Amino acid sequence: MASCMAANILFLGAILFFIASKGLSSISWEFITQAPRDAMTAGGVAPAIVGTFYLTLGAILFALPLGVACAVYLTEYSPKGWIVNVLRISVNNLAGVPSVVFGLFGLTVFVKYMGFGVSILSGSLTLGILALPVIISASQEALMAVPQSIREASLALGATQWETIRKVVLPAALPGILTGVILSVGRVAGETAPILFTAAAFYLKGYPDSVFSEVMALPYHIYALMTEGTHPEEQTRIAYASSLLLLGLVLSVSMLAIWLRQRQRKAYHA
Amino acid sequence: MHDTLVDYDKQMGLENFHPSLVKGPVGVNINSLGEADVFGLEPKIISRGVNFYYGSKRALNNINISFAPRRVTAIIGPSGCGKSTFIRLLNRMHELVPGTRLEGEILLDGLDIISPACDAADLRKRVGMVFQKPNPFPKTIFENIAYGLEVNGVTDRQVIEATVVDSLKKAALWGEVKDRLKDSALGLSGGQQQRLCIARALAVSPEVILFDEPCASLDPISTGKIEELILQLKKDYTIIIVTHNMQQAARVSDRTAFFLMGDLIEEGRTDNIFKAPRDRRTEDYITGRFG
Numbered sequence: 001m002a003s004c005m006a007a008n009i010l011f012l013g014a015i016l017f018f019i020a021s022k023g024l025s026s027i028s029w030e031f032i033t034q035a036p037r038d039a040m041t042a043g044g045v046a047p048a049i050v051g052t053f054y055l056t057l058g059a060i061l062f063a064l065p066l067g068v069a070c071a072v073y074l075t076e077y078s079p080k081g082w083i084v085n086v087l088r089i090s091v092n093n094l095a096g097v098p099s100v101v102f103g104l105f106g107l108t109v110f111v112k113y114m115g116f117g118v119s120i121l122s123g124s125l126t127l128g129i130l131a132l133p134v135i136i137s138a139s140q141e142a143l144m145a146v147p148q149s150i151r152e153a154s155l156a157l158g159a160t161q162w163e164t165i166r167k168v169v170l171p172a173a174l175p176g177i178l179t180g181v182i183l184s185v186g187r188v189a190g191e192t193a194p195i196l197f198t199a200a201a202f203y204l205k206g207y208p209d210s211v212f213s214e215v216m217a218l219p220y221h222i223y224a225l226m227t228e229g230t231h232p233e234e235q236t237r238i239a240y241a242s243s244l245l246l247l248g249l250v251l252s253v254s255m256l257a258i259w260l261r262q263r264q265r266k267a268y269h270a
Numbered sequence: 271m272h273d274t275l276v277d278y279d280k281q282m283g284l285e286n287f288h289p290s291l292v293k294g295p296v297g298v299n300i301n302s303l304g305e306a307d308v309f310g311l312e313p314k315i316i317s318r319g320v321n322f323y324y325g326s327k328r329a330l331n332n333i334n335i336s337f338a339p340r341r342v343t344a345i346i347g348p349s350g351c352g353k354s355t356f357i358r359l360l361n362r363m364h365e366l367v368p369g370t371r372l373e374g375e376i377l378l379d380g381l382d383i384i385s386p387a388c389d390a391a392d393l394r395k396r397v398g399m400v401f402q403k404p405n406p407f408p409k410t411i412f413e414n415i416a417y418g419l420e421v422n423g424v425t426d427r428q429v430i431e432a433t434v435v436d437s438l439k440k441a442a443l444w445g446e447v448k449d450r451l452k453d454s455a456l457g458l459s460g461g462q463q464q465r466l467c468i469a470r471a472l473a474v475s476p477e478v479i480l481f482d483e484p485c486a487s488l489d490p491i492s493t494g495k496i497e498e499l500i501l502q503l504k505k506d507y508t509i510i511i512v513t514h515n516m517q518q519a520a521r522v523s524d525r526t527a528f529f530l531m532g533d534l535i536e537e538g539r540t541d542n543i544f545k546a547p548r549d550r551r552t553e554d555y556i557t558g559r560f561g
Contacts, residue, residue, distance in 0.1 A: 079368075149405035153467070156361060157418040157474055158395035167417070172408050 019247060023240035031241060036203065040225060041234035045242050050207055051120075051215030052249070055199060056189045058124025058211070059131050060181060066128075067135030068170075068177060074136075075143040076165055095133035100193035102130045107197040121211040123199020130194055131184035138183065142176020143169060175261045182257035186250045192219040202228065218246040312379075314339040314478060314508040315360060320374035322355060322364070329355050331532045333374070337478075337525075342500060342509040344523035344540065346516055348555065351529040353512045354402075357480045360510065361397040362390045378478070395422060398476035402483045404463035406455035406470075411447050414455045414466055418474040433473050441469035442499055461492025468499060479503065481511040485518065497522050516556055520544050528552045 030044055037043035070091075078084045106126030116122040146169050154164040170177075192200075200220035208215045225239040313336035322330035330352045337343050345353040358364045359376060362383065376383050383393050407414050415434040424430055434451070438444040443465040447458070455466055464484060471479055481500070485493040500509060500522045513519050519526050520540060527537040528549075536549045547553040 147405070149401060149403060150407055152363065152366065152399075152401065153405045153407065153470075154417070154421075155366070155391075156363060156394050156399040156401075157421060157470065158391045159418075159421040160391050163421045167421070168407055 016247070019240060019244045022237075023242075023244035026237050026241035027244060032245070035205070036238075039231065040203065040229050040238065041231045045216075045218065045221060045238070045245065047204055047207055048216040048218045048221040048242065049245070049249070051200070051217040052189055052219070052246070054120050054208060054215060055123050055127055055195060055217055056185055058120055059127035059188045060185060062125055062128035063131040063135050063184065064181060067132050067180070068139050070132075070136050071139035071143055072165060072170075075140050076161070076169070091133050091136050094129075095137070098193075099130060099191050100196070102126055103194040103196050103198060105129070106194060111198055117212060118197070118199060118201075118214050119212045120199055120208055120215055123195045123215070123217075124211075126194045126198045127188045127191060130191060131188050134184040134187065135177075135180045138180025139173065139177045142173035142179070145176060146172045178257055178261045182254050182261075185253050185257070189250050189253070190219055190246060192223050195220055218242055218249070222246070311338050311341075313337060314379065315510075316375075316377040317356075317359075318375040318377070320356075320359065320372070320376060322352075322359065322373075323371040324367070325369050329532050330359075333534050335527055335534055335537055337508060337510055339508045340504055340506065341524040342504050342511060342522050343525045343527060344519035345510065345512045345527045345529060346514070346519050346555075347529035349514065350531075352532040353529045354482050356529065357399075357482060357510055357512050360478070360480055361394045361399055363394075363399065365390060395474050396476055397478040397480060398471035398474065399480045399482065400464070400467050400471055400484045402486045404460055404467050404487070406458070406463050406466050408454065408456055410452050411455045411458070411466065412451040415470050415473045418470060422474055437469040437473040438466075440472050440503070441465045442495065442502075443469055459492070461488050461495060464488060464492065464496060465499065468496075468503075472503075476507065478508040478510065481509065481513075483512050483514065485513070485515070493518070516544075528555060530555070 032044055032049065033046050034044035035047050036045065070087075074084060074087060078087070103126065106122055106129075110116045110122035110125050111118055116125075150168055150172065151164055154168045155161070159167070195217055199215055200217045201214040202216075202220075202224045204214060204216050222239045222242050225235040225242070229235050315337040317333050317335050320330060320333040321328065333356060345357065347353045355364070359372060360378075360383075364370055364372065372384060374384075378393070378396065382388065383397075407417060409417070412434055415437050416430050419430050419433055424433075435444065438447060443462060446462060447466075450457075455463065458466060468479075468484075485496050488496065497518065500511065503509060504524075511519075511522065523540045525538065526540045526543040528535045528543065528547075528551075530551055536543065536547065536552050538548075543552065544556055547556060
């Protein structure tokens with residue numbers, strides 16, 4: 001156990017150190033606030049930061065209500081039996097689908113069939129589907145961890161099942177549901193393949209002005225810097241700096257969510 | 271008067287009772303049905319011919335019993351005798367367990383509460399429940415009590431605040447929590463949590479309160495407080511308490527029913543049940559020969 005933990009921390013530390021040592025020197029105020037210049041060899045990555053923010057936000061806005069609703073149905077309403085088992089297996093299998101397949105699905109369904117084009121909307125929906133299984137299973141666990149006794153307490157006061165779920169069960173499960181959101185934010189913000197065909201652009205001059213705009217995004221930006229262009233040295237430098245930024249963003253979102261969760265726990269568990 | 275007596279016998283499920291079985295002091299109304307405190311009172315709850323099954327397993331056999339209003343009835347019996355199962359029928363909490371079946375009739379003020387026409391949520395507003403383990407919501411003390419009012423459509427803030435205070439006072443908890451209403455209820459001690467649960471039940475103004483072994487997880491001092499409270503509350507509420515603690519039944523109840531293996535063995539005035547049980551099995555149980 002202890003050695004597992006040590007290995008884990010070692011790897012995380014090594015990755016952070018490696019990325020930081022290569023990228024830290026390139027990070028500056030300009031890097032965070034400005035658009036790329038001179039054929040991606042100078043300037044910053046601000047549009048990519050903004051794009052990643054929009055895509056992640058959109059994905060969570062789509063996946064959170066849907067995922068929680070699914071989890072509520074599965075744990076609170078659905079009769080035990082084969083239907084629930086099939087649903088559970090589907091959710092687990094969804095989690096195992098390679099992300100590039102989500103990308104192709106998004107291209108076919110959202111970009112082409114529904115006509116959203118290569119856009120924030122298409123990318124968010126694709127990333128949202130990717131986030132669904134994580135949110136569903138975390139929410140399910142959180143709901144199942146709510147003691148049956150407080151459901152009974154609520155029903156015994158004359159509350160309906162829906163009132164019980166809405167006012168007692170969901171608030172009590174919120175910290176656990178937040179955990180699912182943290183995990184999925186991390187995953188969604190860092191994914192490249194699902195946005196490859198659905199949302200991301202290599203280079204854009206301005207910032208997106210609607211959900212139908214294409215966007216730059218940090219993970220795709222890193223990918224593009226390392227595979228295209230004509231100035232590998234400068235581009236590699238920027239790619240490491242972008243990686244560090246992406247890591248920092250994901251970690252700080254996690255920290256924020258963990259802090260929120262702790263606060264929630266304190267409020268509820270004395 | 272005599273007819274009433276006979277009817278009452280039937281309602282109490284004691285038509286087969288024979289006075290010669292009573293060992294206690296013989297008075298005018300020697301049968302345990304003759305107590306003045308029950309006579310003249312319409313039963314609040316009547317259970318007639320109730321059978322209950324978990325799947326194919328029969329848990330209750332032909333339960334016939336009535337509960338007097340504004341009195342405390344204790345239900346005693348060894349573990350697994352069906353006593354908790356029985357009181358959970360009275361507010362239809364048994365419906366939360368899938369695969370059960372109920373036969374017979376349960377009347378609350380003459381209203382058939384088992385019929386599908388009777389809404390379970392409405393019934394539970396009239397028949398409150400306090401559970402074996404204190405189960406406060408993970409909310410503040412105030413919110414715990416206000417919850418029942420909110421789900422019952424009370425929106426007037428002043429009414430809610432007044433009811434919260436009133437309920438806490440009735441549950442003898444006000445003095446201990448009046449300065450910490452906004453603190454989490456989970457920070458209270460076990461005994462305080464259980465009184466909070468009682469206050470929470472009182473807030474929705476029930477007519478009947480079911481106590482399902484309310485002191486099972488409490489220390490003797492907290493238990494004493496709960497018992498005192500029950501004696502206070504019987505002025506206004508019909509109380510049915512399941513307990514495996516016979517001293518507790520003797521201390522708090524006016525009437526006692528003894529359950530064994532899904533059967534109601536006997537029911538009567540508490541002092542009679544304890545001093546002069548009519549059935550051999552009751553006597554064995556209260557003298558500690560089994561259970």
